[in-house]
Amino acid sequence: MGDSVKGSVVRSPTVILPDGGESFDFGGLGVDWKLDDQKSEGRFSIVHHPIAPRALAAPLHYHHNEDEYSYVLEGTMGALLGEDVVSAGPGTWVMKPRGQWHTFWNAGDTPCRIIEVISPAGFEDFFRELAAAWGDVEALSAVSAKYSLEMDLESVPGLCDRFGLTYPEL
Secondary structure, eight states, rough: OOOOOOOEEOOOOOOOTTTOOOOOSSSEEEEEEOHHHHTTSSOOOEEEEEETTTTTTTEEEEOOOOEEEEEESSSSSEEEEETTEEETTTOOOOEOOTTTTTEEOSSSSSSEEEEEEEESTTHHHHHHHHHHTOOHHHHHHHHHTTTTEEGGGGGHHHHHHTTOOBOOOO
């Protein structure tokens, strides 16, 4: 971990290269793991989400434990936060707080890339477990329950119709 200097811990630098880390493509939404709970002592984690053009990233969902902060690097991210619809371009932050039904998508015809800061850390492992069980709807329910995440799968057709989006078959 590092040496102690006058009561504080000296840590070695953490450098995360652009193509460093694990990745998975859920068929429209990608996950690139960048910083896990071990590096932040559980305070937060960071993943990148590349989102295909006009792709819905997730069904409506509700986090009981985490806040998510999305920073748009490229493209246009749309989001439904409760009843509010927002559109965010490069350089924009969007907060998706715990305790609020929400979803997000690529609102444009070009790729969208966002940085997702998740606080507290730990939820980045939801994506790992989901990747391992991808295609198994029953496993999705079990993984969601483990992470205290409510997921409204029935919201997908309406969201796709309302916002002109696509979503992969599970």
